[in-house]
Amino acid sequence: MAQNTSDFWQEHSLRFLEMAFRTDKRERLTDPDGYGKNTGDCGDTVEMFLKIRNGLIQAICFDTNGCLNTNACANGVAYLTEGRSLNDAWRLKPENVSQFLETLPPDHFHCAELAVGALYRALADYRELQRQPYKRLYQKKR
Numbered sequence: 001m002a003q004n005t006s007d008f009w010q011e012h013s014l015r016f017l018e019m020a021f022r023t024d025k026r027e028r029l030t031d032p033d034g035y036g037k038n039t040g041d042c043g044d045t046v047e048m049f050l051k052i053r054n055g056l057i058q059a060i061c062f063d064t065n066g067c068l069n070t071n072a073c074a075n076g077v078a079y080l081t082e083g084r085s086l087n088d089a090w091r092l093k094p095e096n097v098s099q100f101l102e103t104l105p106p107d108h109f110h111c112a113e114l115a116v117g118a119l120y121r122a123l124a125d126y127r128e129l130q131r132q133p134y135k136r137l138y139q140k141k142r
Contacts, residue, residue: 013102019079020072027061033129036121038114044070046118048077052126057081057089062118069108073115076100081119089123092116 009017027049034050044066051059060082062074076097081089094112098104104112129136 011103016072016101016103019075019101020068022071022075025061025075025078026063026071028063029059029061032122034122034124034126036118036123036125038118038121040066040110040114042066042110044111044114046070046074046115048074048115048118048122050122050126052086055085057084057086060119062115066111066114067108069104069111070114072101072104073097073111074118076112077115077119086123086126089119092119 012020028047029049029051032049033052035048037045037047039045045064046066047063049061049063050057060078062078064070064074066074077092080092080096080100094109094116097112097116098109101112
């Protein structure tokens with residue numbers, strides 16, 4: 001059993017390990033400018049919360065009930081998009097997240113798809129609220 005534990009640490013890049021165990025972006029914003037939730041077939045869920053200022057993602061945070069791979073992917077999405085333009089965020093692909101993490105197991109690529117999907121939903125929510133700001137009045141608290 002100890003062999004499997006040490007293999008885990010040896011099989012993953014430092015970047016993957018940092019993103020898997022990082023918690024500073026894991027929080028729920030009460031009044032985000034954009035919100036997206038995505039649940040995968042595996043049962044993992046990622047919720048993304050955006051704060052937008054002057055067309056840039058000023059802050060991004062997330063909540064998840066997923067595995068370490070899902071946490072790593074959600075942190076990767078946050079790292080790759082915070083401070084960037086909305087157009088740049090729309091161009092983010094699951095492949096970019098996987099490449100950024102360096103050692104995301106191929107059988108957990110769906111975790112990158114899950115996290116990027118939650119980002120896309122948050123971006124779409126922001127765009128919809130910009131087009132029809134009255135909808136913000138009718139949103140339930142998250």
